[in-house]
Amino acid sequence: MPEDKMKASLEIGHVLFIDIVGYSKLLIEEQGERLNQLTQIVLATSRVRESPDERLVTLPTGDGMALVFRHSVEEPARCALEIAEALRKHPELPVRMGIHSGPVSEVTDVSGRSNIAGAGINIAQRVMDCGDTGHILLSQHVADDLMPLRQWAPRLRDLGDCEVKHGIRLHLVNLRGAAG
DSSP states (O other): OHHHHHHHHOEEEEEEEEEETTGGGSOHHHHHHHHHHHHHHHHTSHHHHTSOGGGEEEEEOSSEEEEEESSOTHHHHHHHHHHHHHHTTOTTSOEEEEEEEEEEEEEEOTTSOEEEESHHHHHHHHHHHTOOTTOEEEEHHHHHHHTTSTTTGGGEEEEEEEEOGGGOEEEEEEEOSSOO
8 A cells, every 4th residue: 555655646856956066175164155155046046936835845955955846847947047147146156957857756754854755856966967067957858848849949959978876877968048
């Protein structure tokens, strides 16, 4: 029966994974400052501000965060572009981002709070791990969903494969901030 309940709770999450590049090399005080700065930028985005609680889950990850949108694959892409635009004013905050859509499920974490987990989040992190400061990388799956849409196609640039944890190969696409 628990297995049936687990299957019933699986859904597709559209995950934006964000981290601060070089975070572990910062002084403890700088880590807190940079993470607070990133949090304020993310919370100020229209996608986060306007998203109803049941349509967006935010997960702290230590040196960044994961945002799990539940409505559309366009939501994390729009949010990432808005964050990238805000970061132009903060060169001291090197950030990279990865986006993937995949299965997620609600779980109860060690503190007894509701949380979310699954391959969708894990793969979004692996996608992000392939990038450098300033990159917004997409899994091929997300790029395939965005490519047929006029506003997204000119912003997508194929990067090829990247080998990630456990020898898995992901095909990646770069999302550029401006068309052309």
